[in-house]
Amino acid sequence: MELRNIKTFVYAAETGSFTEAAQRQNYAQSTVTQQIRLLEEELGTELFIRMGRRVALSSAGRAFLWHANRMIALEQETLAQFRGSAEPEGIFFIGVIETIATSHYMNSIGAFLQRYPHVRLQVHVSTAPQLRQELLRGGIDMAILLDRFSEIPNIRLLYHAPSPIQFIAAPGNSFAHRPVRLEELTKTAWILTERGTNYRKQLEDDLAARRLFLYDRLEIGTSKTIIDFVAAGLGISILPAVTVANAICDHRVVPLHVVDYEMNMELQILAVKDRWLPQPLMLLAEMVAAAFAEKG
Known part of the structure; x- marks a missing residue:
């Protein structure tokens, strides 16, 4: 398996075109076609789906791409x-x-x-x-x-x-700018990450140990959207401090001072x-x- 053929494969995967892969390397297109064919024969599978002038990686091609990049990286590191x-x-x-x-x-x-x-x-x-x-x-x-x-x-x-985990709310929230207890927070609306996130699971486990539960929950997949919803006053949330640092600095949200609970990851x-x-x-x-x- 020749490294130059592997490099050609990566170029073709990146551009979606044998023609563009040839141009990048100053090869004739027939050379690229032959190199890809040799690779496919060595691996015993088709690496590309041919669609006229364009090509797309097959499932085998997608699997091979990681190995191809690693082989190229190893060559560069060795040199x-x-x-x-x-x-x-x-x-x-x-x-x-x-x-x-x-x-x-x-x-x-x-x-x-x-x-x-x-x-x-x-x-x-x-x-x-x-x-x-x-x-x-x-x-x-x-x-x-x-x-x-x-x-x-x-x-x-x-x-x-x-790395601390931070409770946050909108600046106008009734819990902002005063000490609060964890039990108080369970009675308000929450904007949470999807179930299974490590800090959400930690919070729910710790609440259950106190026989407390969150009753009003909205689940959102991305932290940026959670911050936007909290800033709009739709609920409070809990996120890593590093994730909310800019939003706090910009005064879009405020950290809550929970006197009887803290979490660190x-x-x-x-x-x-x-x-x-x-x-x-x-x-x-x-x-x-x-x-x-x-x-x-």
Whole structure:
């Protein structure tokens, strides 16, 4: 299996065209067609669905794309090491939970890409349990998430630090700007993440231990929309402090002072034990950790 054929496959997957893949590499289109055919013969399956002048990845092609990108990244990493290049490069896969994806930590990823322009990142957004599964399966190289701390077999903890979960309300809410007790909050309208989110589950478990329940609930899938609904006065919510920091700074929502309850999760940066982690991802982990240490 030749690496040049694999690179051609990736270009064709990105452009959806054998013609454009040929133009990127200054090849004749017949060369690209032959390279893809050789790959398909080696793998014993069709990688593309041909649709006239356009092509789309088949299910096998989508599965092979991750392996193709990893092989290209490994080549780039190897060349950089043995040629003495100090400039990181390659294609890497990271996973983040949705509340991290909408927080200021994404600025760290932007700063990383500006600093290392030859690195490409593919970011997968999912829940903490699903990201751990993807990590162990090899679908992503590194995961950044918020969850309760626990030792998990075969997962390596690169960094962790406490990260508070914040109750929020609209500035005009009756609970704003005064101390409140948790039981008082159960009697009002709530805007919640979908069932199963780790901090929602923690809250409901802790309420159940006190024989308390949330009676008026609206479930929304994204934290940005939850903040918008809370700011509009439709209810209160609970979200990671890093996710609501900008909305609080802009006075769209206010933090609630709950005198008899608090919750903390852990910001965690995870990789797989005994699996080689490329240098660029170690640099990215350091930048995210530094941003957390600075801003919390």
